[in-house]
Amino acid sequence: MxxxxxxxxxxxxxxxxxxxxxxxxxxxxxxxxxxxxxxxxxxxxxxxxxxxxxxxEDEIIRQNPCRIPGYDRYHTPERPAATVAQVFALAGAMPSRFRALIVTAALSGLRWGEWPRCDLDLEAGIVRVARKLAVLNGRVEFGPPKSAAGVRVMALPAAAVNALTEHMAEFVGVSPESLVFTGSKGQLLR
Structure with missing residues (x-):
């Protein structure tokens, strides 16, 4: 900076x-x-x-010239949000491998790289977020969330549970560490 x-x-x-x-x-x-x-x-x-x-600390100057009101903030415009109908229309237009991703991300706010199969409990309708997927020096690896608040249990809406149930049966391996969302060759999404 x-x-x-x-x-x-x-x-x-x-x-x-x-x-x-x-x-x-x-x-x-x-x-x-x-x-x-x-x-x-x-x-x-x-x-x-x-x-x-x-x-x-150094007593070099007596007054800070950086005392201009408003220079320490910026306006962030509100991002438009899709309606539920728009979310389902987008999901329907996607290849089947990515439909549950669209529905789950839009309805829960979760990132696709936050959880493998073992963190998902569809019977209870929850996902445990205990790690995040990050790209570090060109490598993709799991690590802890940025803060302790990032470790959480999230309830999933029924529409997301339904979409995930279908998705899991068709696209997710049986290993507890299998990622829920991957590309067509089973690799991490980027």
Whole structure:
């Protein structure tokens, strides 16, 4: 963040020479140059932290030039959500291997790589989410969720249970570690 968004524009300036007007011009240059607003907000937050350190710990400057209201937030537009009818229409248009994936993801909010067969209990209508599938250095591997809150048990709606029951019978191996959703050759989805 610093190397890409801050240093090229402000890195040669003395801390005391940076004013709120400098910060406004810097931010405008970032946004006009194609930097997405969330990245500009993160760069601003980092720069503000640098200046706070210069004030509190090092006593290099007396006031932080990063005190511009609104620069530390960005507006995230609400994403449109599909209706239930649209979800089922999309699922119906997909190859049969992916229909349950569409229905389950849309109705539960679960990611396809969060659970193998052993974590799914269709009789109880639940899925235990105890791990996530991640791509690390080009390898795909299971690991723990990002936080303790990521480990959870989720109830599945009846429509997802029905779709998964059909899917499991046709596409999922009998091993407890078999992934519920795979590609046509049985490999991980990417």
């Amino acid at each position: 610093f190397t890409l968004h801050i240093d090229p524009h402000l890195g040669r300036m003395a801390l005391g020479a940076v004013l709120p007007t400098t910060i406004r011009a810097w931010r405008r240059k970032l946004l006009d140059g194609g930097t997405p607003e969330p990245q500009a907000v993160k760069a601003y937050a980092l720069l503000r932290a640098v200046f706070n350190t210069a004030i509190r």
